[in-house]
Amino acid sequence: MPELPEMETYRRLLTEQLSGRTITNIEINREKSINVNPAQFKRQLINAGITEIQRRAKHLIFKLSSGKNLLLHLMLGGWMYIGSDQDNPDRTKQVIISFGDKKLYFIGLRLGYLYLLTDAELEKELADLGPEPMDQTFSYPVFRELIGSRRGMLKTTFVNQQFLSGIGNCYSDEICFEAGLLPMKRADELDEDETKILYQSLKGVLTRAIQFGGYMEEPLFKGDTKTGGYNEQCRVYDREGQPCLRCRSPIIKEEISSRKTFYCKNCQN
Known part of the structure; x- marks a missing residue:
């Protein structure tokens, strides 16, 4: 999606x-x-x-x-x-x-x-949608307060559109990998440093994904070279069994709350 x-x-x-x-x-x-x-x-x-x-x-x-x-x-x-x-x-x-x-x-x-x-x-x-994560007003203090009220796993928290809007299966996994955190880690288990790196990873992954045109496979028009450029940039998503780009361990795929989830067991904790 x-x-x-x-x-x-x-x-x-x-x-x-x-x-x-x-x-x-x-x-x-x-x-x-x-x-x-x-x-x-x-x-x-x-x-x-x-x-x-x-x-x-x-x-x-x-x-x-x-x-x-x-x-x-x-x-x-x-x-x-x-x-x-x-x-x-x-x-x-x-x-x-x-x-x-x-x-x-x-x-x-x-x-x-x-x-x-x-x-x-x-x-x-659109009334029930959460904040826009790329909005300039979405600062670290806002994120810290927002995630501090959550008790669920990072995966299910990020894909909840009432928590933050626009993030789904792909980018929830990419953000967790970038932060070095397991997608099944609970939001209420995060310390200050982990919360801060998670926020930085959120901003960084989405910025890079927009820069490369997202992961859609089909071009929008003839000659479109922008759409889908992030496909080659994915670190964990849809890379089951392939070597982790950090540690070379195989990427794992499992279902979390009926959602396919990709992560590296070795360098995410």
């Missing part, structure tokens, strides 16, 4: 490609992917312009000139592609939004969604 760095990469690239452009047509092939009937969806979107694209946690928010918002959550298996009738993936598209001859294809939205919302509805939809 795309996490904060993947959605931030999408936000930046989509802003370059689509900001200021007007929606000229919409094709809906799966009504369950949207929250209003198709006729109303089309009526309220066609001829509206994209004024801004924002990110909140794992969501993208397309701000429209009409005052409405399109809220996107890709969930598991969802991705996007910008192209044309001649250049697009040979995959089922649940929703297609046209901007003249340029089209934005939404693919794999079996669990994901694209909701048309007012500002008030949008605020309510």
